Amino acid sequence: MxxxxxxxxxxxxxxxxxxxxxxxxxxxxxxxxxxxxxxxxxxxxxxxxxxxxxxxxDDYLGIEEIKAQTRTLHWFFTDIVGSSNPKMATKSQIRKINLLQMQIRNTETFKKSGANSVVLPTGDGVAIGFQESPESPLRMAIQLHRSLNEYNKAKTNSDRIYIRIGIDTGPVYFIKDVVGNDTVWGPGIILSRRLMDLCGPNQIFASKKIGDDIRNLSPEYKAIFHPIGDYAIKHGEQHLVYNVYGKDFGNKIAPRKGKVVEKPKEDYFSNPIKFEFNAVDLKLNVLDKKMRTHHTWIWDVKNTSKEPLSQVYYDIAGDVPKDFADLNVSIKDENGDKLEIISLDVNKPHEKKFNVKLANPIKKNQKGRLLIFEYDWEEPERIFEYVFSARCRKFRYSFTIPKIIPIKNMILEVVPGLGLKKRVEPPPSITYANDKTVIKWETNDKQILERFSAYEFKW
The missing domain is CATH 1.10.720 (Transcription Termination Factor Rho, Rna-binding Domain; Chain A, Domain 1)
Incomplete structure (x- = not known):
């Protein structure tokens, strides 16, 4: 006590x-x-x-205390290419950083930026959130490129400064850093940074959101925004990217790193989602103190496509590296018929992806069919996350653990697009029976979960 x-x-x-x-x-x-x-x-x-x-x-104790509202800003994120090269003297690195900061301060866009703009130094670069207009980060990028081009003309290769720029528009929360200073965090600044990381030297990458908005304002803007397809960024997300370039700014040659190459049609993992869930039942049964856990997923599946649904896709992960053969996977339908795994990706020891062939294809709008999927995996981190691969009308969760093992009993809903987490309402119920602790929770009848909705269960 x-x-x-x-x-x-x-x-x-x-x-x-x-x-x-x-x-x-x-x-x-x-x-x-x-x-x-x-x-x-x-x-x-x-x-x-x-x-x-x-x-x-628990580290998430304060998650419900996020009460500040977001502000949508237009983001410019830049840094110097190769500034941390260990072969470059530290004084030379600092000289380039100081010069970049001076060039930014001298741009017309920076001088006219309002008091509500956000400026965050990032070591060898800067992130700027403009409030005035989505055109502001674009104008900043073009003006900075032009001034650096003039500077580089009179310099040798070692003294020239090459930068990369990512721009996006999106919301952020205003929070305090470790020493109490104001800072921000949210999708806008995160994606502009991710886009910058994809760039080559003197490249300007823009998100689909800000690119669609700006290029439709004038023919001149449309001529400099070039869609170059989808790129993969951190955590497996894919985003359509605009490469921004013109006569004296930007870089026409886009890097191939991160480029998403469309897979052939026979690759089952590239197929679009063709179903939704009438209901999903997730049952987790911890078997011992080593957190060996038996997982049971019961899917009530409805076909939403015009063609019969003959296969479904599964993606599972665990804390301990495992061979697929050691997971004791069992997949059956409501008739008890064992279903066949027809494709399997096991390249990652902590993650398995596969498609399952249905014994009897589900016809369009056919009343729900049950798929029962079971497997074993150790969960010593005592955290399990479930992401919905399709729309779901009802979700039920049941968790059982030996009573002698203390638990946190926390279910968090992941806020889409922000990565923030909040505790579910109403809270889960807890009962005790036969030396077991039993936790149960379900969504309310009016709540519909969209694809990529996610929950985190902390034990």
């Missing part, structure tokens, strides 16, 4: 927070709510104390 009181003070949590958590856990108070924290804890069962202690030790 002393540990919990210390954690409450350390995390800045008061008695009101404690009362709310006891309410979440459906703990019946045997003392008045006006009692102090010590008296409240003293009457709690040991299981509740363990849950509160785990929660206070």
């Amino acid at each position: 002393a540990k919990i009181l210390g954690l409450l003070e350390e995390k800045g949590k008061n008695k009101d927070w404690l009362l709310e958590e006891l309410k979440r856990n459906k703990t019946k108070l045997t003392v008045s709510p006006t009692a102090n924290s010590y008296e409240l804890l003293r009457t709690c069962p040991s299981r509740t104390l363990n849950q509160i202690c785990c929660l206070l030790q």
Whole structure:
């Protein structure tokens, strides 16, 4: 109990927070709510104390406290190509950084940027969020390129400065950094950075969002925004990219690194989603202290295409590297017929991707068919994430673990597009039976989950 009181003070949590958590856990108070924290804890069962202690030790404790609204800004992100080359003297690196900063300050766009613009130094570059217009990062990029081109004409190769630029428009949260200074985080600044990372020397890459907006403003803009296809960025996301170039700015030759090459039609993994879920039941049963876990996914599948649905796609992952043969995979339909795996990607030891052939194809709009998929995988990290591969009308979750193993019992909904997480409402129910702790939760009847919706389950 002393540990919990210390954690409450350390995390800045008061008695009101404690009362709310006891309410979440459906703990019946045997003392008045006006009692102090010590008296409240003293009457709690040991299981509740363990849950509160785990929660206070959790990194995600403050996720519900994000109350600030986002602001949409237009992002310019740049850095110097090769500035961290160890063969370059440190003073030479600093000289180039100082010169780039001076060139940025001297651009007309920077001088006219409003007080509400955001400027974030990034070491050998800078991120600028403009509030005024989506044209601002584009004009900044063109003006900076032109001034650097003039500078480079009079310099030797070693003294020339080459940059790369990513531009996007999108929302960010204003937060405090580790020393209390204002900073930002959100999709806009993240994607502009990812686009910059794809660039070659003196290249300007723009996102589809800002590119579509700007190129439709005038024929002149349309002539300098060149769509070059989809590129893969971090975490497997794919984005259509515009290469921005003209007579005296940008770089016409786009790098091949990260370019998504369309796979042949016979590659099952490239097929579009042709179904949706009437319901998904996710059952996780922890078997022992090593967190060996039996997974059961029950899909109620509806065909949404014009053609019969003859196969479905699965993507699974775990904390421990595994051979596919050791996962004890079993896939059956509602009739108990074993289904055939017809393609399998096992190149990654922590992830397996495969397609399954249905014994009887599902006709268009046919009433739901059940697919029962089971496998075993150790989960020592005690975190499981489920991402929906198609639209889902109902989601049910059931988790069972030996009672002797303390748990956090936290379910987080991942906010699409932002990567932020929030605790689900209503909270999951918890019961105890036959030396097992059982957690259950389900979406409400009006809630429909779209493709790529995700939940994180912390044990």
